[in-house]
Amino acid sequence: MAELKTQPNDKSVEQFLNTVENDTKREDSFTILELMRQVTGSDPIMWGDSIIGFGSYRYKYASGREADW
Numbered sequence: 001m002a003e004l005k006t007q008p009n010d011k012s013v014e015q016f017l018n019t020v021e022n023d024t025k026r027e028d029s030f031t032i033l034e035l036m037r038q039v040t041g042s043d044p045i046m047w048g049d050s051i052i053g054f055g056s057y058r059y060k061y062a063s064g065r066e067a068d069w
Helices: 013-017 023-040
Strands: 046-047 051-054 059-060 066-068
Touching: 013 023, 013 046, 023 046, 023 051
Parallel strands: none
Antiparallel strands: 046 051, 059 066
16 A cells, blocks of 8 residues: 655654744644644644644544554
8 A cells, every 4th residue: 555655754843833933833733733733732743844733633534444643
């Protein structure tokens, strides 16, 4: 079975958000980060170089194959 190309990693979410050049967008990003933490109850984690995820989801295809995302 093929493996997902984008994987969770140990990169810093805060460090990634600090690379946003526009001050307003960077501040908004940190506000959204806190809102997502509260709503999901999960800590953020980097997926690849530019995706921030919260929590995980187990799903099942019609074929019966299961996977975590």
